[in-house]
Amino acid sequence: MRRLFVIACLVLVVASIFGAITLTMVETITSPARTELLRQLLNEFEATHPGIKVELISPPYESSDQKLIMMLNTKQKVDVFEVRDNFLAIHVNNKNLLDLTEFVKNWDGWNDLIDLAKTVASKVEGKVYYIPYGFFIKALFYRKDILEKNNIPVPQTMQELYEYAKKLTNPAEGKYGFAFRGGPSEHSFSEIVIMSYVPNIDPRPNRGYLTTDGVPYHDTPGGIEGLKMWVKLYHDCSPKDSLNWGWAEQVNGFVSGMTPFLIQDPDTVPIVERRLGDPNLYGVAPMPVGPYGKVYLDYGNAGWGIASYSKYKNEAWELIKFLSSPEVNARFSKFNGSLPISKSAFSDPYYATGPYRAWYEELTNPDKYVFYERPVHMPGFPAYAEKHKNDIQNILLGKKDLYQAAKEWADFWKKEYGITK
Amino acid sequence: MSKDRRFIFFMILPTVLFISLVIFLPAIRSIIMAFQDYNMYFLTKKFIGFKNFSDAFSDPVFAQAMKNTLIWTLLSLTLQFVLGFSLALLLRKPFRGRGVYTALVFYPWAVSGFVIGLQWRWMFHGSAGVINDLLLKLGLIQERIAFLSDPDYALYAAIVANVWYGVPFFAIMLLAALQSVPQELYEAAKIDGASAFAQFVNVTIPYVRPVIINTTLIRFIWIVNFPDIIFSMTNGGPAGSSHILSTLSIAKVYNEYNYGVASAIGVIIMLILATYAYVYLKINRSEGGF
Numbered sequence: 173m174r175r176l177f178v179i180a181c182l183v184l185v186v187a188s189i190f191g192a193i194t195l196t197m198v199e200t201i202t203s204p205a206r207t208e209l210l211r212q213l214l215n216e217f218e219a220t221h222p223g224i225k226v227e228l229i230s231p232p233y234e235s236s237d238q239k240l241i242m243m244l245n246t247k248q249k250v251d252v253f254e255v256r257d258n259f260l261a262i263h264v265n266n267k268n269l270l271d272l273t274e275f276v277k278n279w280d281g282w283n284d285l286i287d288l289a290k291t292v293a294s295k296v297e298g299k300v301y302y303i304p305y306g307f308f309i310k311a312l313f314y315r316k317d318i319l320e321k322n323n324i325p326v327p328q329t330m331q332e333l334y335e336y337a338k339k340l341t342n343p344a345e346g347k348y349g350f351a352f353r354g355g356p357s358e359h360s361f362s363e364i365v366i367m368s369y370v371p372n373i374d375p376r377p378n379r380g381y382l383t384t385d386g387v388p389y390h391d392t393p394g395g396i397e398g399l400k401m402w403v404k405l406y407h408d409c410s411p412k413d414s415l416n417w418g419w420a421e422q423v424n425g426f427v428s429g430m431t432p433f434l435i436q437d438p439d440t441v442p443i444v445e446r447r448l449g450d451p452n453l454y455g456v457a458p459m460p461v462g463p464y465g466k467v468y469l470d471y472g473n474a475g476w477g478i479a480s481y482s483k484y485k486n487e488a489w490e491l492i493k494f495l496s497s498p499e500v501n502a503r504f505s506k507f508n509g510s511l512p513i514s515k516s517a518f519s520d521p522y523y524a525t526g527p528y529r530a531w532y533e534e535l536t537n538p539d540k541y542v543f544y545e546r547p548v549h550m551p552g553f554p555a556y557a558e559k560h561k562n563d564i565q566n567i568l569l570g571k572k573d574l575y576q577a578a579k580e581w582a583d584f585w586k587k588e589y590g591i592t593k
Numbered sequence: 594m595s596k597d598r599r600f601i602f603f604m605i606l607p608t609v610l611f612i613s614l615v616i617f618l619p620a621i622r623s624i625i626m627a628f629q630d631y632n633m634y635f636l637t638k639k640f641i642g643f644k645n646f647s648d649a650f651s652d653p654v655f656a657q658a659m660k661n662t663l664i665w666t667l668l669s670l671t672l673q674f675v676l677g678f679s680l681a682l683l684l685r686k687p688f689r690g691r692g693v694y695t696a697l698v699f700y701p702w703a704v705s706g707f708v709i710g711l712q713w714r715w716m717f718h719g720s721a722g723v724i725n726d727l728l729l730k731l732g733l734i735q736e737r738i739a740f741l742s743d744p745d746y747a748l749y750a751a752i753v754a755n756v757w758y759g760v761p762f763f764a765i766m767l768l769a770a771l772q773s774v775p776q777e778l779y780e781a782a783k784i785d786g787a788s789a790f791a792q793f794v795n796v797t798i799p800y801v802r803p804v805i806i807n808t809t810l811i812r813f814i815w816i817v818n819f820p821d822i823i824f825s826m827t828n829g830g831p832a833g834s835s836h837i838l839s840t841l842s843i844a845k846v847y848n849e850y851n852y853g854v855a856s857a858i859g860v861i862i863m864l865i866l867a868t869y870a871y872v873y874l875k876i877n878r879s880e881g882g883f
Contacts, residue, residue, distance in 0.1 A: 238847070241633055262633050262850075343736075346720060354742070355830065413719025413739030416830050430720065551632065554849045562654070565832035569744060 193484050194225045195491060198243065198253040200236035201474060209507050217494045224487050226252075244268040247481055251488045255302040255477040257292065261549035263477070264296050270478040272300040275489045281496055281514070288535070288543065289513040292473050295377050296549070302477035303496045306510025308437040309471050309543075310364060311530045312457045313444065315432035326457045327433075330368050330401060330467075333460045337409035337433050351431035352410035354568065355418040359560045360546075361435055362402050364469065368462025369398030373544055375468070380547030381585050388585040391578040398462070399567075399578060406568050415568055423447075426454075435459070437472065439509030441527050456527040458534050458541065469534065470546045473510075511535070552588040559584070620863075626856035633850035645857035654833035654841060655858075661748055662837040665755070665823075666816045672756045674809060677763020684764065685771050702761040706821030713754035714826045717741050741827050744834035751823045751835060758822065763808060770804035771797065806877050813873075814866055838862050 199210060207230045214226045229250075231239040237259060243250055245266060255263060263269040273294075276282050282290070288307065294300045312333070314326055322340060327333040337349025353361040367373055371394055372384040381388050389395045406414070411430065414421070423440060425431035427447045434440075445451055461467045476495055478488045494500060498514040505512040506522060511531055517523060524532060534541040547553055560581065566572035586592075627646070630639045649655050684695055701709065716723050719739035728734045740746045774797060782792045798805075820839040823829065829836035829844055836844065838858055845855035 235847075356828070411720055411739075412737075413742040415739065415742040416827070417742075424721075555851075558844070558848045561830075562832040565830065569832065571744075571832070 192223050192225050193487055194227055195251040195484055195487055196227050196229065196249045197491070198229045198231070198240050198250055200231065200233075200240050200254045200256065202230045202233045202236055206508060209504065213495065213500060213504065216500075217491060220494075221487075221490060224490070226491065241266075244479060250479045251482040251484055252476055252478055252491055254474055256474045257472060258548040258553070260296065260301065261551075264301060268480055269301045270480045270482065270485060272302070272478065272489070272492075276300045279493060281493065281498075284498060284514045284516055286513060286515055286518070286535075288471060289473075291377070292471070293475070295545070302475040303492055304473045304475035304513055305495065305501060306505050306508055306512060307471050307473045308439060308510055309469055309531055309534060310360070310435050310437055310459060311534065312459055313426060313434040313436055313440065314455055314457060315426070315429060315453060316455050317453050318429060318432040326455070327460045330365055330460050330462050333433060334401060334405055334409065337405065340432060341409050343411075346430060348411050348414075348425075348431045349409040349433055350405050351417070351422040351425045351434040352406050352414035353417055353422055353435070354406070354415040354561075354565055355421070356561070357418075357557070358564060359557050360470065360472070362560075362564060363546075364435065364459065364467065365402045365405065366395060366398035368460075368464075368467040369401065370394035370462075370468075371464045373468045373542065375542050375544040377545050378547075378549075380545050380550075382589070387591065388582040388589075390581040390585070391575075395582075396575065396578055399574060402564075403567060403574065415565055437509070438511055438528065438531055442507075442509050445527075451526075454527075456530040458530045458537075461540060466540050466542055468542045468544050471543055547585075547588070550588055552584065556581070556584055556588075623856045623859050626852055627860045629853055631852040631856070633852070641853075645853040646861075648854050649857045649861070652854075654829075654836055657833060658829075658836040658838050658841045661835065662817060662839075665748065665752060665837050666813060668752050669755045669759060669816050670809065670813055672752075673759035673812065674763050674805075676756065676760045678767050680760060680764040681767035681771055684768055699761040699765060701758050702765070704758075706758065706819060707825045709754055709758050710751075710822040710825030713750070713757075713822070714741065717750045717826070742831050744831055747827045747831060747835040748823075751826050754822050754826060755816070755819070759812065759816070762812065766804055766808045767801060770801040774800045806873075810870065810873055813869065817862065817866060838865075 197214070199207065207228070211228055214228060218225055230236075237256070240250075240253060241259070241262065244253070244263070245268070255269065260269075276293075285293075289304050292304055293302060312327070318340070319326070319336075324336045324339060327336050333350075340347060340349035342348075367389060370383060370389045370392060373389060374382045374384045374386075381390070383389050383392060411425070414425070414431075417425070419436075419440075422431075422434060422436070423443060426434040427444060441456070444454060448454060459467045459469060476492045478485060478492070482488055495504070496513065498512075498516045501512050501514060502517045502520065505517070511528075512518070512523070518532065518535075522528065563572055563577040563580070567574050567577055628640055628642065630637050630641045630644075680698060684691065684698070715721075717725075717740040719725070719737060719742060722740070724740070725734075725737045729737065738746060740750045778796045778800070779792055782796050787795065817837075818839055820837065820843055823835060823837060823840045824843060827835045829840045833841075839862060842855045842858040842862070845851045845858065
């Protein structure tokens with residue numbers, strides 16, 4: 173009896189070694205609905221790739237990035253993981269990301285990627301460290317019904333945005349024009365408005381926040397003018413408590429009709445549409461431009477990469493190829509609200525019409541909509557973002573001098589870039 | 594070592610090992626981290642002396658957080674204690690429905706601090722919150738106050754939530770202590786002609802004093818180390834004006850990925866609490882409290 177048991181155990185062990193491979197995949201931008209979709213896609217992958225199983229780990233969103241980094245640094249079993257643009261540098265520095273350059277050379281899908289996708293995939297030393305699955309680019313949401321009622325057109329410039337938002341503002345009735353963002357990640361909103369007043373932002377990678385003169389934009393005359401505009405947008409057009417607003421409050425303000433102008437990413441479309449219940453109540457326009465006829469937009473993105481220490485690198489690459497194929501990526505993007513990565517997807521009427529039309533405009537008018545990268549890869553960035561948030565809040569509260577703050581931000585980046593002038 | 598002693602030693606050993614593993618090891622680890630360059634960008638883990646401490650001290654938010662920790666702790670503790678004690682005195686005498694009432698009163702203690710923070714965040718909301726609504730309707734304010742976005746109010750809003758949360762703890766502990774005061778003492782006091790107030794000061798207080806000392810000591814430490822409510826209500830904002838040391842430490846990890854400075858702040862909290870506990874116990878011992 174005992175011998176039988178031992179043999180049974182041995183058989184099990186051997187079978188698990190030579191039998192099916194299990195890939196471990198970690199997602200970090202977790203939400204229950206997205207996890208469900210991802211699982212469904214993984215099931216399809218398993219069905220077409222016998223012998224490979226995929227285990228999906230979905231840590232709660234609030235601490236998912238920290239959890240993933242800890243898992244990688246302690247070399248726990250991870251094969252494929254979600255790479256967010258702001259963590260790319262961390263993963264590369266910690267040598268936890270596999271260089272995919274060789275894999276990509278033999279992959280047909282590479283040529284179908286939009287240029288932006290190719291650029292970001294290979295932005296660290298020209299090596300491909302991940303394949304993005306989608307982009308988040310900001311555009312202007314507006315409430316059609318409220319604008320029509322007040323006879324206000326869709327703003328084309330930042331100045332118009334301010335004027336129209338001010339017209340809509342009436343604090344006594346609880347009505348405001350602009351869904352201001354003062355809370356977490358405020359920099360990715362304030363900087364759009366502020367930088368649009370700077371004539372010469374350098375769009376090259378690794379030059380984030382610098383002008384073509386090679387200095388930080390923050391305390392240039394344009395930077396100061398833009399910052400003043402952002403402050404005016406708060407004081408004249410936004411609810412007082414928006415000083416600390418995050419995403420949820422912004423969306424609430426927009427959906428409830430309190431703040432009919434909202435700057436947001438494409439993933440906000442499904443939520444706005446569901447909560448408004450009527451797609452005719454809102455529209456999305458390309459971002460208003462600054463006085464120089466252009467606006468600088470950064471592009472948030474995330475994708476899939478392979479752990480450098482993975483034992484199943486080839487199988488992991490198969491999985492990434494599957495997730496990055498135009499058909500699967502389009503399904504994922506429609507659900508996720510991110511803009512797809514392949515050229516073929518943009519001929520899809522879903523992206524050529526309706527609210528997504530605005531992003532299509534942004535992606536195809538490079539003179540007006542200039543894409544640049546925030547220096548998220550530099551070690552000082554998180555501290556800068558925190559300082560920027562605190563300083564802006566203090567400026568709005570009247571506790572900090574605007575010029576002083578702008579100078580401190582410029583000095584911060586001069587130090588980070590090692591600029592002496 | 595006698596046979597008994599050896600036996601006792603080996604019986605205690607597993608507990609000591611277990612406690613060392615789960616309590617002292619992480620504590621020591623975090624002390625080590627406080628002296629390392631421990632940043633998610635570069636996991637060099639190089640030893641850098643006291644740089645994390647000087648970085649923490651030079652952060653303008655740190656001084657504010659230090660001051661806030663004091664306000665947060667003393668105000669919360671005092672109010673929780675006074676209200677909890679009053680509640681315990683009220684619940685001491687039997688009345689109809691006391692069981693149900695007691696259970697209702699103790700309810701906040703059973704809810705997680707994070708959830709409480711979310712509830713109160715909604716109640717204090719600047720444009721849709723029920724508290725603004727009530728104050729407006731009562732005519733106490735003319736326009737809505739952005740409680741959580743105004744540095745003059747944010748910390749105090751969190752303190753209100755914390756008091757609401759902590760009252761039942763004192764009520765539970767003090768009620769148990771009050772019920773153990775022998776009735777004969779009050780009868781004797783009455784015969785001696787002591788007023789209700791004199792009975793309270795001379796019989797009740799001395800009898801429950803050890804419980805008061807222990808609960809305030811424990812509660813003080815808990816409140817200092819209780820970031821949940823602030824974290825979920827204001828996340829330290831606006832502009833860091835409602836940070837206490839423990840939330841600042843969390844912010845250093847979550848917003849700046851800087852484990853070294855976060856650990857340094859943790860060590861500072863540890864030192865403050867150790868000093869506090871030492872002084873507090875010393876004073877009370879010398880007065881013969883135990």
